[in-house]
Amino acid sequence: MLINYIKIGWRNFTRHRSFAAINVVGLASGIACCILIFTLISFHLSFDTFHTRKDRIYRLVTQWHDDGIGYSPAVPQPLGKAFREDFDFAEKTARIVDYQNILISVKNGGELKKFSERWGIAYTEPAYFDIFDFPLLKGDRATMLKEPGTALVTEKLAKKYFGDKNPMNQVIRVDNRFDYKITGVLRDIPENTDLRQEIYLSYINLKDWNPWIAGNDSWGGVYSGCKAYALLKPNVNSKKVAAAMPLISKKYFKGRDQKIWRFALQPVADMHFNPDYDGYADTKYLWALFFIGVFLIVTASVNFINLATAQALNRSREVGIRKVLGSLQSQVFWQFIAETAIITASAIVLAVAISAVGLPWLNNLFESEMSLHLFSNGPLLAFLVLLGVVVTFLSGSYPGLVLARFQPVLALKSKLSQRHIGGFSLRRILVVAQFSISQMMIIGTLVIAGQIRYSRTSDLGFNKDAVVMLPLPDNDKVKMTALRSRLQELPGVQNLSLCWQAPAASSNNTTGLIYENRAEEEHWSVNTKNADDQYLKTFGLTLVAGRNLYPADTAREFLVNETFVKKLGLKSPKEVIGKLLTVNRTVKAPIVGVVKDFYNYSFRSEISAVCISSDWGNYGNCAVKIDMRSAKTTLPAFQKIWNETYPDYLYEYQFLDDSIAGFYRMDNIMLKLTQAFAGIAVLIGSLGLYGLISFMAVRKTKEIGLRKVLGATIPGILWIFGKEFSRLLVIAFLIAAPLAWWAMRKYLEEFQYKMGIGPGIFLLAIGGTFAIAAVTIGYRSIKAALANPVKSLRTE
Structure with a gap:
């Protein structure tokens, strides 16, 4: 039928x-x-579900309870160690600190090859590979990353760097500064994971990259690449752990910070989806x-x-x-x-x-x-x-x-x-x-x-069109000065500024502040931007009170925005001129000017309080305002001058409007x-x-x-x-x-x-x-x- x-x-x-x-x-x-x-x-639902003990894996995260609640998937670097030593909840605890877009140099035969790795490097404690299932294809699991100067790479990168040659005991140079010997090769990272690093370095060497972050007293700051993970014991309830976390704040923070700084556990299954902690989907x-x-x-x-x-x-x-x-x-x-x-x-x-x-x-x-x-x-x-x-x-x-x-x-x-x-x-x-x-x-x-x-056509409070961002690989003042001088001579260059980032950027630094010798810090943070005296002119920022910064090597004076004034409860921008501002509890200088508000994040976030100061040691970009009619000749000239100034690095550039468009990807x-x-x-x-x-x-x-x-x-x-x-x-x-x-x-x-x-x-x-x-x-x-x-x- x-x-x-x-x-x-x-x-x-x-x-x-x-x-x-x-x-x-x-x-x-x-x-x-x-x-x-x-x-x-x-x-997307399969992300990080392949780990055999996924139900017991948690990421430690940070919350700030002050002027609202702030969230971060990153933590102070000492937190992982404190959690491991102060509590008996975890079977394994591991810290990892990653840096993205890093230059890797490899000698293959007589040829020196350079690679810009998007996912960069990760200083990693060996226990990380006991928590997550990233199989080791070559090397000894018992000894990997325990010795200083050692590295693990994925099979894909090993082939990329050395071809068919055995990668074991080969040397890679990181950021033209540090050499690491490869002592292990990992199976390629699966597509369905948010843990994308492919170069893992011995955690002992973190102090060479950034001594402050590596220190056991660096509780007062959170770098976005600093994470900590824990594999809880089979009989441990996560709610019991969460109830004990405030003890860390009481032990390692003082005064008001004990109430502001909070730490929590985030299940690994939640990492891909939670927008509060930068979840992707x-x-x-x-x-x-x-x-x-x-x-x-x-x-x-x-x-x-x-x-x-x-x-x-x-x-x-x-x-x-x-x-x-x-x-x-x-x-x-x-x-x-x-x-x-x-x-x-x-x-x-x-x-x-x-x-x-x-x-x-x-x-x-x-x-x-x-x-x-x-x-x-x-x-x-x-x-x-x-x-x-x-x-x-x-x-x-x-x-x-x-x-x-x-x-x-x-x-x-x-x-x-x-x-x-x-x-x-x-x-x-x-x-x-x-x-x-x-x-x-x-x-x-x-x-x-x-x-x-x-979002693209609204007035952002600054000029984003025809601005080229050139990276500064190191903080050598002589090189930066030479680069600026040579670029200024090019036809088609209208203005340029040495700065940390553009007015709106995905990479930001926020910190506490003390205004005019007040008894305690304000209940809100300030977004700090390091830049020279040409920053306002290059990005078209408008002064509403006071004057611009004078040329300086270090932070000797500050510019703030209108939101900064409003958060202080003051009626007029002129009221802050000449007042002292202490940022990050270390830098103290007078406020000399107030700039009109500009959007320093995407339109999803409110305009935050901003302060701008000069600091040669923290410039990461050279922002160049160009005449687009001469771009076909100007951009190749940029590459030639940049390569002559930084011959050991790879040249890259990005238009600022493309960078801002990334906010809305x-x-x-x-x-x-x-x-x-x-x-x-x-x-x-x-x-x-x-x-x-x-x-x-x-x-x-x-x-x-x-x-x-x-x-x-x-x-x-x-x-x-x-x-x-x-x-x-x-x-x-x-x-x-x-x-x-x-x-x-x-x-x-x-x-x-x-x-x-x-x-x-x-x-x-x-x-x-x-x-x-x-x-x-x-x-x-x-x-x-x-x-x-x-x-x-x-x-x-």
Whole structure:
């Protein structure tokens, strides 16, 4: 019986090719999106789940409870040691301090090769590899990283540096300063981990890189690359550990700091998702993608229902004959389910092909290496089987029941009417649901794009255009002075400044402050920026009181911003001029000027209090304002001068506006995904409209013929279809608009500075939808309107 169902189903599939093609394309589009979304979500959910003791692994994190609550995934460097020695909760505790974008030099034969490693280096305690499962391929686990001057590298880097040569006992030079001998090779780091370091150095050598961070008394500062991990003992409850953590603050901090500094445990499974601790993938975005996938597959199934019921009258005689010959309702139902299964199976095959084509685009978007591997990926294979079953019954059940209920006498006499094949109101509801989803996604796309455009085009309080950031590899004053002098002589260079970072940067330093000899520190932190006297001119910062910095080698005076003044509770910027400011409890100098507020983070964060001071020892960049008309000659000249000044390093540069655009990388990713899925939703919705217009054209054939005989014009007949769908689209908009407004308000709540959601966005969404609908229904409705009325009236 099953084979018979399949044979008849295949016969109908090949006989009604246009019907089948529309359904296959619609279902394949929805299923392909579901496959990509499933792959993306499962990839992110798999992060750091491969560690065998993941349920007991925790990261120690920092919180500051003062003027609000601040969060950091990093900790003071001594915390790991204190946790290990003061408590008996952990089986293993390990500290790791990483530095990114580091130059690695390797001698291979007589050639010196240089590599700029994005993930840099990590000074690591050996226990780190007892906590996490990063297998050692070469070397002795018992002795690795215990000796000073030793290193571990991944298999990929070993091949990159030494080719087929044995990497063991080879030497790498770090930052042109320190030599390390390779004593172990690790298996390549998996894609699904946030622990991306590939060069691990002996923790003993941290004191060579930064003596202050390596010190046991460096409790007062948190470097972003300093992490600590603990593998709790099997019988230890994490809540018990969390309750004991305040004891660390009481022991190692004094006075008010005991209440401000807090430490907590973060499960390893939470690291990838928690935005408070710089998690990469916020779970609400994954949930949004999940529901988009559900919506798309539902709308694709709706198309099938619309087209199937539109074809029901054409198949009425076939069903009547089957019933006369003894077919039961259940047999007719399962026959239609079999046909639906064939269409669904064809759609899945096409969807897999579409997914394979779309996956490289998705990988490029997320800078990942996701793969399908259909037959070796058990979860994906199970998902496709389940999806196929769900789609088959979701799409085929209602049309199958409609066909199965046909009365054979009426079917054979062609006496079936609209009420026999199911109410038209259901199909109206389905189309309204389709276009409600489509319009919600269109509105979401417009809002996200608008917010990104708002972030890029708004006045940031400083000039970000045509500013090139050149790195300063070391703090040699002679080299920096020579570089500045030579660059200033180039045509096309308008201004330049030696500084730590631009006014808005992802790398920031915040610290405590004491204003004018007050008894205690303020209950808020200040963002410190080291820069020379040309900083204001280069970035177009505006003074509102006082004067600019005088040229200096060290911090002898400060500039502050307007927010700094407001946080002090003062009414006028002039009130701070001449007052003493102590930063980081060490640097004390007068305030000589106040600059107009500028955005020093992304628009997700409020403008913070800022102070600017000169300090040659902390300059990390040379910011050069150029004339873009001469960029083709200026940029190569930069490279030549930079390479002559720093011949031992690799040249890199970045335009400041590109750096600031990086603040909104995830927003750009979500925008591209939303645009793609909104396009698919519109395509599927358009197929749904075509299905419904086909149904209407069949149902109204005689009515249209009669109207034409009685003198109706073609525009008048077209309006029969137009008014029906105009009404449906307006209803869809009335449903979509408030839902989209609510969802986008939630999205914009993440931003401290944001665009408004005006009526123009909604008008554009409904206008675009009407345009798409007009194109979709135009061909079929015009064909019906132009039909010969004589033939229409003869239609059975």
